[in-house]
Amino acid sequence: MSKHSMQDRAAGALMGAFIGDALGLGPHWYYNLDELHRDYGTWIDGYTEPLAGRYHEGMKAGELSQAGYILTMLVRSLVENGRYDEKDFCLRMDEELFPLVDGTPINGPGGYTSQSIREAWKCRVQQKLPWGQVAGKADTTEAIERTLALAVRYALHPDSLAKNICDNTLLTQNDDTVVALTVAYGAVLGALVQGHPLDGNISSVLMTQVRKGILPFHFVLGESLEPPQAGETESPRVGRFASPDALLTPGYVAAAANDPAISIEPAWKVSLVYGMPCAIYHVLPCAYYLAARFHDDFTSAVLHAVNGGGQNMARAMLTGALAGAQTGLSGIPQRFIDGLENGKELLELSKQLAEQSV
Template structure:
């Protein structure tokens, strides 16, 4: 297969994540039993449209605000430091929470460059942790944690960090990974709320550079072990990702639901990422099969769908995503425009 261009991979990643999110959103709070009863033996395989649109959820909204913060940092500073990137993303998230609550932005907070459209303003089951943290008036960091949450709300929005920083020749992988973790730590204070974001940033960065997914995952495990050397709790994450790799390779696994169930529900970040790793390794060439596996289970279907869609979208590129997942996708124009803005080479 011809090498995909950076444009193809970046657009594939953003559209893929939004498509997985929109496919999973209607079944986020349904058990597997209810999903298979309501949608048939393969579960939900096509968007459930609302007034002709496949609605995105908070995962995609916040992903767009992550991209907005990174892009505004570059516009303001040219060559931002990690602190400048993170501060700017924090300010973009304050814009998101202002959209969500209807409260005006605090004085001094710059307005985001995103359009004020219903897709970004409507409440789509936003995570409590994100809302509460962003209304606290403080930006969470590794040292000044706002809570002890390891919910997946931190990791589900970090893809743009990898998309932008992987293209910067002067930005080391470790630096990019730490920006990913710090962006998650703005709202999520538990180690397992932000370490998986460093890992995910690394995996996605390697895929953008053209690495096969197994190698990207191996490389990321190694990198994150060093970055978070000595941290308690991290072994739980590593063993879950190892299990996801084994399940993806295991020819005796016939049913994605069995594999996903073994990895958990995806409500907490280490499980969300492990489920996405399984789905992406197992179905790397088949976007539909990957996102269908990622959303048809008891757990947090939109977030597992979003992360899987990010990974497989970057692997197959925009042209590898079936048109039926693109045409009715809400926010498609702003996603495609943001993808263009993120391309640097």
């Protein structure tokens, strides 16, 4: 188990997410790595400003994207209510975010609005549909980027963690695979906040929770994935999600990251191995890999995430949360906090939620 206190790990996860988001703001969505290196050099080592004509144009180094803005909203809701209150969060979306966006991509806080938020805005504002009827099929990590706060808050209660993350995800994304992968990431982050290492055994930790009926994943195999016995009933292991594969991926990826026979050098090229696009099934393996490989080195984890190009903002945000949960807030270099817009406020907010998680 981790040597850091749980409160330190919880605050580290949240600040790691904020930092990763802001690090990706400048060099976001470069799919041509030669262009990325032309504009930012061969190694990005801190916050940068978006260039003219690029995504997030006009924003400053160290500012949060819209993903960070929404994460902040959810953290504030949790802190002020002491728990997850869906009505309160939806009200904040209606009153604090939707008046600032217009349904187009290049608009709103952070300079860009993701597909699922655009679709939700159109349903809520233009079509006047109630929450519960606005979710779309976007296959991105958008929900993870906010529900990681729920993983931190309910780390000690994985059943509540899974339910609340599932419910919150379904506000904007309703594809079953996306929801399963989102809940699985939250379960991993919650386990890291508890103090479990991100290694090849992390999936076993999570599968134990599945067998106990804590995590809502379907499971019919034996303890070591052997076939079920003849006549064995599966009813105690039937969950909301069709299979537990989303929980198995992080263990395999972490094992690969620590296998000396498997080499990805430099580590940022993991984005070429698993893919640079925005889809959740590209971003998550990269985040798991970097957080497992640099489990005690926050700086290397987030900077390799940023330098991989493509959807490096989400990659860095998710990697930052996983890495911060392992190094703790105490393991995050002060320069990242000092350079973050409203860093002191975000730090205090992270500490307040961390206090609620223990």
